[in-house]
Structure formats: structure tokens, C-alpha cells
Amino acid sequence: MNILRRTALVLAAPVLAIVVAGLLTSIVLLTVGDSPAAFWETILSWPENRSLVNIINEASVLYLSGLAAAVGFRMNLFNIGVEGQYRVATFAAALFAAQAFLPGVLNTVATIMVAMLAGAAWAGIAAVLRVTRGVSEVISTIMLNAIAVSMVAYLLRRTGSREGQTIVTDTIPESSWVPGLPLLPDSVTEVYGLAILAVIAGVAFSVVLNRTRFGFDLRATGQSESAAVASGVNVKRMVLYSMLLSGAVAGLIGMPNLFGVSHNYGSTIQTGIGFAGIAVALLGRNHPLGIAGGALIFAYLSEQANPLGILAGISPEIIAVMQGVVVLCVVIAYEVVRRYRDRLEQRSVAEALDASGPSGSGGSPTKEVTA
């Protein structure tokens, strides 16, 4: 296979999926009597600078969430609990930062560490249960999500103060805030200063996964557990470590907003990021660049959907349908493309064998190939 064909095959799946998802969304719109034309006109119009900033901000947060999920996915570990880990970590971070044990930037750095530790600890519960008691991490992380909601609500009531309709923690000292980046001039909002965390985490993810022994063990365990065990990987330890790592990355999700905009933890914290992160990771094939693409697409769709109700009279909820359909289509399309590629490879091997003539053990490999 030449390189052109290979890249075409890599790109085929996501493009195919987005086209199919677009078609299905249009059909859904038609069946309830909305106009697909108006929908696409709104979605595909070029966003204003203000919206562009929102897209970047949302994408950076989604990216961190996607990375957190991807760490687990890479070794067939399903951390559905990013949502809860992010909540617990953000709350712990807000609480810690407001105490101002350290001055200025040091406080910021220390808080980020605290957030990672808190996220890792929350994920660690599921990891320990899995390793010592064999409890499926899928179930335990889902339960931990629900428990996190109640626990944080309780602690917030104990530690926070009432501000209007909501309860909030104490505000972080101003010296520790991270100012926004004025990337686009004429916009009211600014890009999160800590959006840089997404970039750092992405690079670190890529390096750890591709350039370290830990990353190799992790990928090996994901691709073939029995082979990994045979080559001396301690699978239980890998489960524990990668779950902790996943939780630590999840702890970062809330940081850009905490230090950039809200400066405290309130009951209005954004929900659903954890689940969206799972979708984004699947969309991006758990690859650092792929996840970035997925995060941008999701953020773009969500932002562009906001004016749907006003401009086109369509409920913005349709975008959730489209996002879900994109994910399902993408995983199916990857599977279809993978099978197609396998067949191509088999055929080229068979041709090569045929060309080399019947002199060797030609009979049996061809049989294997066609099986």
C-alpha cells in the first residue's frame, strides 16, 4: 500500500462518519418538520470572534477530558468516572487555592498539583476495587460519579458561603489568578490562560505513551493482555497506575476555568464534560492529535448550536443527537475501514505469494490468507 492510499484510509472513517451523521441529523430534522437548510446555514456560518474564543476554551477543556479517558482506553480500561474525578478535583483545588498557603504563582502551581492528586485519589478508589476485589471499573466509576455529586454538595454546604442563589467557596487570592490571553482583539471574552495546560498535557501524553517503558507496557496491555503478561508486565500494577494517571489528568479539567474566570467553586459548575470527553476520545481514536480534532469539532458544534433556537427555530438539543451519532458512526466506520484494510493486505500478500511461484510452500499460506 502506498502512502497516499494509507492516509486516505485513515481519513476515510471520520469523514464518512461525519457525512453519515449529517445525513441522519437532517432526516431527524425533516421528520419533526424543521428545516435542515436553516440548520446547516446556522451551523456552517463562520463564527464571530467571540464565538471563536468560546470554541477554543471549550475545546481545551474537552481535550483534557478526552485525554483523561484515552489514558484508560489505551489499555482497555474504561474510566467512565472522569466526570466525578473532575468534580472532586476542582472542588479540592478551589478549597486549597483559597487558603493561599503559598504566594502568587506558587499557589497556582501547588493547586494544580492538589487537583491532580484529588482526581487521582478519586479514580484510585475504583482502581483499588478493581485490582483487589475484581469489581468492574465501569460500574464502580459510574457509582463514584453519583457519590461525588452528593459528597461535594455536602462539603460545599459545610465550607462555602451563600452568594445569591448558589453556594460558593471562598475566592482565590487575586495574585494567583491566571489572566486570559487576548488572542483575538475585538472580543469580549479571552482565551483561558491555562488552556496551555491542554497543550502540555497533550505533549506529555504523546511522549509518555510513545517514548517510555510505561507507555509501551500500557499499549501492550491494551492490545494483548496475555502477550503483555508473557513479556513480564504486571497487569495489576498497570491498571492501578493508568487509572491514577487518568484521574490526575481529569483533575486538570477544571483548572482553566477556576483560575481564569470563576475563581471559586460554585454549584453552577459545568456538568457533562466527563461524558463528552469520552466521546471526544473515541472520535479521536485515543490519539493525541485525533482527540484535539474531536474536541474542536465538539466545541464548534456546541457553540454554533447556541443561536439555532433564535435564528432557525430549532431546538439546540439536536446538536447532542448529532454528536452522539457522530461518535457511533465513527467507531463503526473505523471497524469497516479496518476490515477493508485487512482484506487489502491479505490480497496483496496472496498476490505476492502467487507471483513468487509455486516453488515454496505456496499452498498453505494462501489457504490461511483466504480463511
Place this chain on the structure above:
Amino acid sequence: MTVSPPQQPEASASLVKPTTARSYRIWLYIGVLLVALSTTRVFTGADDITSAGTLRAAMIAAIPIALAGLGGLWSERAGVVNIGLEGMMILGTLGAGYFTYHYGVWVGLMGAALFGAVGGALHALATVTFGVDHIVSGVAINIIAAGVASFLAEALFTGLPGGGPTQSPSLDRPPTVTIPGLDGFTSDLADKGWFLVSDLAALVNALTARMSLFTLVALLLIFGTGWLLWRTSFGLRLRSCGESPWAAETLGVNVYRYKFIAVTMSGVFAGMGGAYLALVASSGYQNGQTGGRGYIGLAAMIFGNWRPTGLLTGSLLFGYTDAARLRSGGESVHALLLIVGVALLAVAVWQLLRGARVMAAVGAGVGVLALLWYFSTDTIPGDFTQMTPYVTTMLVLALASQQLRMPAADGLRYRRGEAG
């Protein structure tokens, strides 16, 4: 072997004994539980932990979970992990809302089953036909279903009298049945507060008075499933797809077809669970009504060791903790702490006798903590009562998961023609 009945020689012969032993044990457990609850009630004065109201609420909370778990059972017995139950349940609530408003409760139930089946068929298409990872497909289905439900709810219910973009109009409830003569007598007895007698009376009252017909349908489906999957050749073939699809294939079973049927049925049951939530547990469709019950159903099924009676027991446990928190939650859950503490200490002693020192220490530690908590407070804050069902799920799975055995090929990818 020689005296076994002609229809299903081996399967039933080998199953008869353990089944009877197990059913004895279940009655024993129920008895022990009732005595424990009754003792606690008398000791703490938390009357609501065995009131007929709580028990009825427990049943209403348990049935949707059980139906979701039943969906999980069908799917996983055929080897497909189904985390998309939550999404299928959401579709069920929407179907129930729409069809009940226009055509009445029974068509509503059918509509919910139909909507759930669509979700199930989608999951089957992705996992069976295309070989997508089961968890991945399930997560995607949950996202789609939540989106579809809130989008369609806005399109279907806006403008209807009493309806709005996030909820359906108030709907009719399914009819209820009461066994005549028992109601007044048992509720009088339950009010007396006598040890064990009143608790038993409350239980009888909850089971015989004002029971929704949907509850009966659900129980019928659960026990019917037990018969169908363990006593018919259809069931044997379906379960063989979950244990070893390659062996099943060599015996001529169309594994794809069985898996497809099982996963679609899984959606049907989850959808019915959604209908129960929308019509019995509340009086109409609402966005976000399922609140993770699909996941709890899955956990209940795992807790029940992939068996119908087991999943029903698990659902009742979760339903009960849910009901206890809703009815004078602080007091009831506080009283339950006492039971949990004592039970954990008992487990610790048992583990110590078995020689498992670490488990014994963990059990004793948590048990003592629970007791300390009980004796140092009078009530439990609302936030903690809300986590009760989830903490219970985790605790139970942590304690029981070693004894569980899931279908051998559960969650594995199967392609036709790879046998050998």
C-alpha cells in the same frame, strides 16, 4: 442420566439440585433480613424502615431497576455487554410519554418497548454486525438517546396542555389491584408496632394492596425469562452464545441471530423499565428521569450473578435503600447504619475464621466506623442519604464480586468463521 426427562436431559438434571438449595437459602436470607430490620426498628424507633409505605415505595423503586437489569441479563447471557441500558431506558420513558398520552397506558407500554427496542437494535447492529467494542457502543448510545429524548420531547410535548419542552403532560396511571379483605386487616396490624408481626403485616400489605399491574407484568417477565433461558432449547442456545459462541457455531447455532435477538430484547425490557418510571413511579415523562437507573440495573444484575432471581434481589436491595432515603431519610438511613455496622462486623468475624485477615480487618474497620457514626449522631444529612444506593452498590460488589461468575465469552468480539 437414565431417568432424566426426555425433553432436556442434561441441563435440567444438573440444575435441579442447586436450584432447590438456592431457593431455601433465599428464604433464609429474607427471614434473617426481616428479623434484623424488625430488631433495628424496635431498638431505634425508626418506624419507617419497615412501614408498608416504605416497602411499597421500595418495590416501585426496584422494578425499573430490575427491568433494566433483566435487559442486561438477556444481553450479557448472549455475550454482549450492554452499558447502553441507560440510553434505552431514556428512550423508553419518551416512548411511554408519547404513546400513553395519545393512546393509553397499555399502548404506552408497547411504545416504550418499541423505542427501547430501537436502541437495542442499534447496539446489536454496532456490536454484533460491525464488531464495535461493546462499552464504546453503549456509551455512544447513551449520548444519542439522551439527545434524541430531549430533542423529541421539545418537539412532541411543547404546546400540549400541561406539557412543556422538558416534560409531557400529566399521564394516566396503570390500573392497580388489591386482594380484597387483606388491606384493612394488615394495615391495622402493621400500625401496632409489634416485633416481627407488624413488619410481616406491612410486607403482606405492600404486596397485596394497590399493586400496579405493571409490577405484575414485570415480575412475570422476570420469572418468564428464568424459564425461557434455563428451561428451553432456545435459552440453552442463547446462553451458549454467551459462554462459547465458537462452540455454538460448530453445533449449527446462528450466533449472530441469537445475539441480535437477545440485544434487541434487552432494549425492550430497558424500555419497559423506562415506561414504569414514567407511568408508575411518577406521572409523566421528564428529561433526565432515569437518573442513572440503567447503570444501577446493570450493577444489580452483576450483583445477582447474571441470574433472574439474583437480579431481582439486587434490585430490591437498591430499591429499598432508595425508598428508605425518600421516606424520613435522615432517620431511616441512620437506623440502617446500625445494621450495616453489625453486618460488617459479622462478615469480619467470618472472614477471620476463613483465614482472610486483610478482609477481616477492612470489614471490621468499616463496621466500627459505621457504628461510631451511628452512635455519635442522630440523623444523616440529606446529601449522604442520596448516596446510599450508590455506596450500597459499591460495597456489595466489593464484598461479593469474588463469588460471581459472568458468562465466559461476555464482552468478547465474535466473528463468524473463526471457530477452530
